[in-house]
Amino acid sequence: MVADSFNAAKNSPHLEIFRKKGIEVLLLSDRIDEWLMSHLTEFDGKTFADVAKGELDLGDVEDEAEKKAQEETAKAKEDLVKRVKEALSDGVQEVKITHRLTDSPACVVLPEHEMGYQMRRIMEAAGQPLPEVKPILELNPDHALVARLESAEGDLFGQLAHILLDQAIIAEGGHLDDPAAYVKRLNSVLTA
Secondary structure, three states: OEOOOHHHHHOOHHHHHHHHHOOOOOOEOOOOHHHHHHHOOEEOOEEOOOOOEOOOOOHHHOOHHHHHHHHHHHHHOHHHHHHHHHHHHHHOOEEEEOOOOOOOOEEEEEOOOOOOHHHHHHHHHOOOOOOOOOOEEEEOOOOHHHHHHHHOOHHHHHHHHHHHHHHHHHHOOOOOOOHHHHHHHHHHHHHO
16 A cells, blocks of 8 residues: 555555455555555565555455355446446546445545556656546445435435545545535535
8 A cells, every 4th residue: 555644554445444354454655665566566475466456356365255245236236336427427437336445435446557646746746747547436335425325316416426536535645626616515515
């Protein structure tokens, strides 16, 4: 897990399933770490994988019953995923149901071979032009906010979808393009 600070890495939503399963994760917070990990791919016969990128595969830690339950949940929430994708339109690459979250309502994940957020910020600070990358929004089907989103209609649905995306970006240590719009949406939902 690469983040801007140790606390950001330690408290990342991406670690929730690993804590639940008792799996150790290497937390990296130095500026050079993401670059280093792109060249250091294994140690002592174990391959490194960024927990904030691509599909989550826990291998032997998950049994068949868990995998089947996850597939059934994803299938049951297909309509919600489609509605959220439409509401967020160009803000995300994809929306899907996840099993990597236990306490958070949502998280953003980058595609497997994409440059991470920390490295992107370093490159941008150095004046390097970078192509736009849209995150993958993963929703926790067991969270109360996702249940509220599912029952919402009209404008409230769109506002809640955007709030969940913005919160996931903030939890990841990212920066919002329009923080004032986030505050306005949040205030609107809180006073409704």
